[in-house]
Amino acid sequence: MWALLIRDLRLATRAGGGFGLSLAFFLIVAVLVPFGVGPKAATLALIAPGILWVGALLSCLLSLDRIFALDREDGSLDLLATSPIPLEGVVGIKALAHWLTTGLPLAAFTPVLGVLLNLPAAGFGPLVLSLLIGTPALSMIGAFGAALTVGLKRGGLLLSLLVLPLYVPSLIFGAEAARRGAEGQEILTPLLMQAGISLGTIALLPFAAAAAIRVNLR
């Protein structure tokens, strides 16, 4: 299993692996929003938590279709399905690899972008914390969507349509925690809800995704 994780991380960081794509997109969103909204610091501070969460979510979406499609194209998925590793484990590891190369760097990068959007000082900690807790759910739900669409050529649009509604709860609680943090309120409740969503998806979706892959491999 660790061999699979190491391989996926290695592939992501080598040329053409798409590691920088999400971060670059996130940076572009955060840089462009002040131009679009105008330079009023108070307005920016108000919308910063929400914008950063939406930006992180969309960046996450960008690299989803790579999770299984590349392995399907070169035949690795067939070989993994006949290997001693259960398909559920393959899905879990692939989602973890996606999170390590997307969610984790996004969360780490967010404070820098928070400065660009005039995020109040009190909001940095809660925002990063909510991203750390929420992005695993984004990767896991994304892996499920990627498993559903793995048999389709150019399934990216369908994947986005399937996955976006499932992202909404994570977004609501994540942005709420970040907003409350920025206003100095208590953030435990939305964070707990978000942790619940993340843990629930991690517990259930590997099985659903593995079943979807089995159907798609036929």
Add this chain to the structure above:
Amino acid sequence: MTAEPLLSVAGVTVGRGGIAFLGQVSFDLRPGEALVLRGPNGVGKTTLLRTIAGLQPPMAGRIVMAEDGAAYAGHADGIKATLTVRENLLFWARIHGRSDVAPALAAMDLEALADRPAQNLSAGQKRRLGLARLLVTGRRLWLLDEPTVSLDTRSVGLFAQLARAHLRSGGAAVMATHIDLGLDEARILDVSQYRASAMAMPATDGFDEAFA
């Protein structure tokens, strides 16, 4: 005394999308035996091999195989272009709980290419890497779909040696191939005799099939 079969296929019907291609396929494969599937393009050789590998369920019949399962090698070799030859092999070895790839590199004459990224390999070299992967799985039953595609004569010879050594060490192989590998042990099975007639097609709903 005949050994316990590594693979036993009994009355198996295979197909895709609810349409049967081959019906009532039956054979046993014991250690040391090789079975060559012959038949025209599109008759269902790949589907039969994928069904035996467990990638899709048979529409009817039973497939029994040894505990550790089979090593499947399809049309695609499962090679990652940005990893080197050694890294590719090492990955598949680790997945199968092994770590020694040197014999596999030597068997398919890949030692000189070991540290080259797989994207710089020719089609034949990639295929040799794909076949070397079979060795690192450590599995006794090989399911090979057109293993010699894009190999030159010398590499075909290497592969025949590899297959013979595998059979001699108690392995078995089912392969779909059009060329003669010179394996004396191999039985030939012309699968077109099992071609399912349209009349005998079991009525399955395509929708339900996806969830079966």
